[in-house]
Structures are given as C-alpha cells and as structure tokens.
Amino acid sequence: MAVMACADGGYPRELARHPLLEKGKFEQLHRNEIIETRPHTLHFGGFQIHKEHSHVLRILNTSPASLRVSVIGPATKEFRMSFDKKGLLAPGMSEDVTITFTPHEWKYYYDTVKVFCGDLAENLVVPIHAYPSVNDLSLPRIIDFGRVAIGTRKTRTIPLSCKIPIQFEYEITVLEDHPDFEVSPLLGAIPADGAAEVVVTFAPTRHRTSRVELRFNLSQFDFDPVVVSVVGSCAPDLLRDEILQSAQAELDVEAAHARQERMAATVEKLKKKKGRGPVQVRPPTFALEVSEHTVDGVKVPASRCDQQATNFVLNQTAGKLPLKDLFTFIREQREGMKTLQREQAGKAQEDVGGLEAAVLADEDEDKQALELRFEMQYREVDKSDRDKELKSTAARGEEQPSKEVVEQCHAAHRTRHGRLLQRRMEADAGRVDSVLHHAHAAVPSSYKPAAAPSWDENANDTFSVRLQVIDRFLRAGARLLMRLRASKRSRSLREAMRAAGVVDRESCRSWVEEETKAAAAGTK
Incomplete structure (x- = not known):
C-alpha cells in the first residue's frame, strides 16, 4: 500500500500549522533525555468503518526534575486526541493521552502525535498507522496427516477467508521441502468478502515419517509470517x-x-398371539417335615393331635425347656458342674483363678442354664435343711470367709464385669444396624468423662484406604491385560513362524525379508 507523503515532520502542508511546529523539528522516536512514549508507535489494525477505536499513549517523565509537556494532536479528521492536562509532570509520573480513530473508508491511514520539549531535549514524534487486516485468518501451527498407506493419497485443505471488501495477496514459502508432499497454490489472493483454499497433498512412497515446513505471508501492513509444520507417516499393513x-x-x-x-x-x-388368555401355571409345592414349631415360647407338635401331644403342650412353661428335653439338659449341667468342681479342687485354696474360672464359665451359658443350675443348688440346700428337722444328724455351720476369700470374690466380680463390658463394646462396634436404647444411666452430678467423644466420621481416613484398594485393583487389571496381550501376540507369532517353516536364524531372516517386501508392495 502507498504511504501518504507528509512534510514538516508528518504534518500536511495544506492544513493550518500549529505555532509550536515553527520552533523545531519532530524526528526522534520513542524517547529522549527527559521523556519516553509508550508505545512508540500506535497501530489500529483490523478496524471497522463507522466505528470508534481507541488507544492510550502514555508519556513518562524520566528526568530528575518536574517539567511541562506540550502535546500536538493528529492533523487529520479521522483521529482525535483527548487527555486530562496535569500541568507540571513530576519525575517518574506519566500522562495518558487517548487517541480515538473513526474510519469511513477501507484504506490506509497515517498521522502523528508530536511531543514538544523546547530547549530541554529533542522533540518526539509518535507515528499512527491504521490499516485493514484479515480478521478471520486462523492458521494451524501443525497439520498431522496421521498414518497413510503406501501408494495412496490424502488431502487436507487450509481455508483463508476475509470478511472485508479488500483483496489480500498471500505467498507460501517452503522452508523445508519433502518429495512426498505437494502444496498448491503457493501464490494467490484472498478475494474481498470471500475465501481461498490451499490444498496440501500427502502421497507416501516409503515407510517413514515425512515433514515439511511452510511459511505463510500476507500483503498486510505489520503482518508477522506464520510457520506451519505438516507431518505424515507411512506404516506397513495399513491397506x-x-x-x-x-x-x-x-x-x-x-x-x-x-x-x-x-x-x-x-x-x-407376538401380535398374532395377543388374543390368547394368560398361561395357567401352578408352581410345585414341597412338604417340609417339621416335627414341632415354637409358638410364644411353647413347643407344639406338628404331626400329632392326640391326648399325649395335648398334655405335652399344657405341661410346658413359656420360655423354659419342655419335660422331655429337661432330663438331657440336667444331665449335661451336672456333668459340667462335676468337671468344674474337679478343676477347682486341683488348685490351691488361695488361688484367685478358681473363682475367676467359675465366673467366666457362667458367662458362656445362657440365662435358662444359669437359672436351672441355681434351682438345683437351692434344692440341694433345701433338702439338707429338711433332713435336719427329721433326722438326728450333726450339722455344723460353715466357717466365716476370710479376707482373702472376700477379696477373691470381689476380684472375680470385677473381672466378670470387665469381660461383660468388653463384650458389649465389641458387639456395639461390630453391629451393622443402628440400635436405639431409651434406658438412662444415673451418674453423679460431678461426673466428668475420661475422654471427650468426637463424632468425626472421617477420623480414620477410610476413603484413602478405599482409594488404595481401587488403585491396587487397577494395577492388577492392567498387569493381567498386558500379560494376556503379550501371550496372544506371542502365540500368533509362533503359529506364523510354524506355518512358514522357520526353524533357525537363516530361515527366520528370509521369512522377515519376504514379509517386508510383500507389505511394501501392498500384496499382503
């Protein structure tokens, strides 16, 4: 594009001259000894007509003293300047100047902003360039054709579009050439309000990876060339x-x-069978042989309805064993008591373990067994008391328990209480269903718990443990898949070598060369 020639530092001849323009020349860019402009050039690229575009020009005082800055705005009507005049500009301070651009035609515009420094330093000039540009140009940095079979062609299209009524020329320079790639056209033009296409064709001739580099350049002011890398590869057996x-x-x-x-x-x-009725199916029933079942704690015979079965039901007490099972239960209890007495008799009298063993043995039995044992012991005591009234026998009372025996009893009770508490805590910790109890415990008003409870569900960090299990499962699954794939490929390779008659190194080398040639020719 042609640049408008301007005289006297970029100020047009035919317009009225500013009085400060007569006092010096405006030729230096960017900075001098006292001030600096940021940026040193203003670019209005890719503008739209009949719309305002603004840029901010900052004038910075780099000198050690305060100074007054005189700014001369653009001379053309498309550019306007506005700023808040500060008077003296302190060292290190800056003054912002807003340049507004309102174009009315699709063409190149040029103007300048001048900074008058007087006798302190050289005057500065800030060029302003406004030019149309291709707004929708988006070029990929890498074009990958992937894997293409040998002897075939694959084409990719690079679109170049323009949405303004100006034509732009483009040029493509091949920085790194390759015979397997073809680019066309290398020169052309993007039509106004239209689009052009650049076609890249990849036709591999050998099994290898090919690469070519292209540089795109446009006939646009201040355009930076774009480098595009085109890559393609060719592998055997793709066809x-x-x-x-x-x-x-x-x-x-x-x-x-x-x-x-x-x-x-x-x-x-199914539509033809829609009018039929439902199929009558009678599931089979199997009779279960149940001799007796329990109703409200009472065992009832299931197969007999005679007088003996009626007496069997009436003679039972709810929650207790029936008479026919009681004799077996009593015999087992008596044998257990005799065994326990023999074990206790073998130990010393002062040994605390005897009482503890008796207490712990009672814990393992159910409530009914404990009640029955107590009743048996009570009957023996009651029988001995009645014999004293009817028979003349010598009856001596029991000796008063010593302090050691009392202490042993208390220790056994504490041990039993601790075991019961431990079992209760284990049952509470191992339950899976929530249980609500309404029982209240009476505690002293001054009671303070030894450890304050914390209701933090994440204290044990169970989520990280679950993640570790999942991670181990994933690693095990991946290892299994790799082994299966390797086994499958090894088995296929052995079958292929067996079918080709490979028995030694020479035959294996010949077979590999034949397979490679056949794959390169596309016959296999």
Missing part, C-alpha cells in the same frame, strides 16, 4: 487393515439388519 475394517463394517451392518428382521418377525408372532 490390509483398512480392507479388514471395511469388511468387518459390512458384516456388522448385515448382522444388525438380520437382528432387526428377527426382532420384527418375533413382534409379528
């Missing part, structure tokens, strides 16, 4: 894989079509 995939796709389509036909036939058959 065969494509043929197999197409054949498999056809088979899948045929299978889906056949499945739809079978489904349609089934639907038609």
Whole structure:
C-alpha cells in the first residue's frame, strides 16, 4: 500500500500549522533525555468503518526534575486526541493521552502525535498507522496427516477467508521441502468478502515419517509470517487393515439388519398371539417335615393331635425347656458342674483363678442354664435343711470367709464385669444396624468423662484406604491385560513362524525379508 507523503515532520502542508511546529523539528522516536512514549508507535489494525477505536499513549517523565509537556494532536479528521492536562509532570509520573480513530473508508491511514520539549531535549514524534487486516485468518501451527498407506493419497485443505471488501495477496514459502508432499497454490489472493483454499497433498512412497515446513505471508501492513509444520507417516499393513475394517463394517451392518428382521418377525408372532388368555401355571409345592414349631415360647407338635401331644403342650412353661428335653439338659449341667468342681479342687485354696474360672464359665451359658443350675443348688440346700428337722444328724455351720476369700470374690466380680463390658463394646462396634436404647444411666452430678467423644466420621481416613484398594485393583487389571496381550501376540507369532517353516536364524531372516517386501508392495 502507498504511504501518504507528509512534510514538516508528518504534518500536511495544506492544513493550518500549529505555532509550536515553527520552533523545531519532530524526528526522534520513542524517547529522549527527559521523556519516553509508550508505545512508540500506535497501530489500529483490523478496524471497522463507522466505528470508534481507541488507544492510550502514555508519556513518562524520566528526568530528575518536574517539567511541562506540550502535546500536538493528529492533523487529520479521522483521529482525535483527548487527555486530562496535569500541568507540571513530576519525575517518574506519566500522562495518558487517548487517541480515538473513526474510519469511513477501507484504506490506509497515517498521522502523528508530536511531543514538544523546547530547549530541554529533542522533540518526539509518535507515528499512527491504521490499516485493514484479515480478521478471520486462523492458521494451524501443525497439520498431522496421521498414518497413510503406501501408494495412496490424502488431502487436507487450509481455508483463508476475509470478511472485508479488500483483496489480500498471500505467498507460501517452503522452508523445508519433502518429495512426498505437494502444496498448491503457493501464490494467490484472498478475494474481498470471500475465501481461498490451499490444498496440501500427502502421497507416501516409503515407510517413514515425512515433514515439511511452510511459511505463510500476507500483503498486510505489520503482518508477522506464520510457520506451519505438516507431518505424515507411512506404516506397513495399513491397506490390509483398512480392507479388514471395511469388511468387518459390512458384516456388522448385515448382522444388525438380520437382528432387526428377527426382532420384527418375533413382534409379528407376538401380535398374532395377543388374543390368547394368560398361561395357567401352578408352581410345585414341597412338604417340609417339621416335627414341632415354637409358638410364644411353647413347643407344639406338628404331626400329632392326640391326648399325649395335648398334655405335652399344657405341661410346658413359656420360655423354659419342655419335660422331655429337661432330663438331657440336667444331665449335661451336672456333668459340667462335676468337671468344674474337679478343676477347682486341683488348685490351691488361695488361688484367685478358681473363682475367676467359675465366673467366666457362667458367662458362656445362657440365662435358662444359669437359672436351672441355681434351682438345683437351692434344692440341694433345701433338702439338707429338711433332713435336719427329721433326722438326728450333726450339722455344723460353715466357717466365716476370710479376707482373702472376700477379696477373691470381689476380684472375680470385677473381672466378670470387665469381660461383660468388653463384650458389649465389641458387639456395639461390630453391629451393622443402628440400635436405639431409651434406658438412662444415673451418674453423679460431678461426673466428668475420661475422654471427650468426637463424632468425626472421617477420623480414620477410610476413603484413602478405599482409594488404595481401587488403585491396587487397577494395577492388577492392567498387569493381567498386558500379560494376556503379550501371550496372544506371542502365540500368533509362533503359529506364523510354524506355518512358514522357520526353524533357525537363516530361515527366520528370509521369512522377515519376504514379509517386508510383500507389505511394501501392498500384496499382503
């Protein structure tokens, strides 16, 4: 594009001259000894007509003293300048000048902003460039063709579009050439309000990876060239894989079509049977042989309804064993008591373990067994008391328990209480269903718990443990899949070598060369 020639530091001849323009020249850019402009050039690229575009020009005082800055705005009507005049500009301070650009035509505009420094330093000039640009140009940095079979061609298109009524020329320079790539056209123009296409074709001739670098350049002011890398590779057996995939796709389509036909036939058959009634099916019943079942704590015979069965039911007490099972239970209890007495007799009298063993043995029995044992012991005591009244026998009272025996009893009770508390806590910790109790415990008003409870569900960090289990499962699954794939490929390779008659190194080398040539020729 042609740049408008301006005289006297970029100020047009035919317009009225500013008085400060007569006092010096405006030729230096960016900075001098006292001030600096940021940026040193203003660019209005890619503008839209009949719309305002603004840029801010900052004038910075880099001198050690305060100074007054005189700014001369643009001379053309498309550019306007506005700023808040500060008077003296302190060292290190800056003054912001807003340049507003309102274009009315699609063309190149040029103007300047001048900074008058007087006798302190050289005057500064800030050029202003406004130019149309291709707004929608988006070029990829890398174009990858992927894997392409040898002897085939693959094409990619790079679109170049423009949405303004100006034509732009483009040029493509090949920085790194390769014979497998073809780019066309290398020169051309993007039409106004239109688009152009650059076609890149990849036709591999050998099994290798190919690369080419292209540099795109436009006839646009201040345009930075764009470098595009084009990459493509060629591997063996690609053509065969494509043929197999197409054949498999056809088979899948045929299978889906056949499945739809079978489904349609089934639907038609069901429609014909729509008027029929439901099928009468009687599930089989199996009689369970149950001799007796329990109703409200009482055992009731299931197969007999005679007088003996009636007496058996009436003579029972709810929650207690029936008479026929009581004799067996009593015999087992007596044998257990004799065994316990023998074990206690073998130990010393002062040994605390005897009482503790008796207490712990009682814990393992149910409530009914404890009640029955107590009743048996009470009957023996009651029988001995009655014999004293009817028979003349010598009856001596029991000796008063010593302090050691009393202490042993208390220790046994404490041990039993601790065991019961431990079992209760284990049962509470191991339960899976929540249980609500309404029982209240009476505690002293001054009672303070030894440890304050914390209701933090994440205190044990169970989520990290779950993540560790999942991670171990994933690693085990990945290891299993790799082993299966390696075994499958090894088995296929051995079968192929066995079919080709490979028995030693020479035959293996010959077989590999034949396979490579056949793959390169596309016959396998």
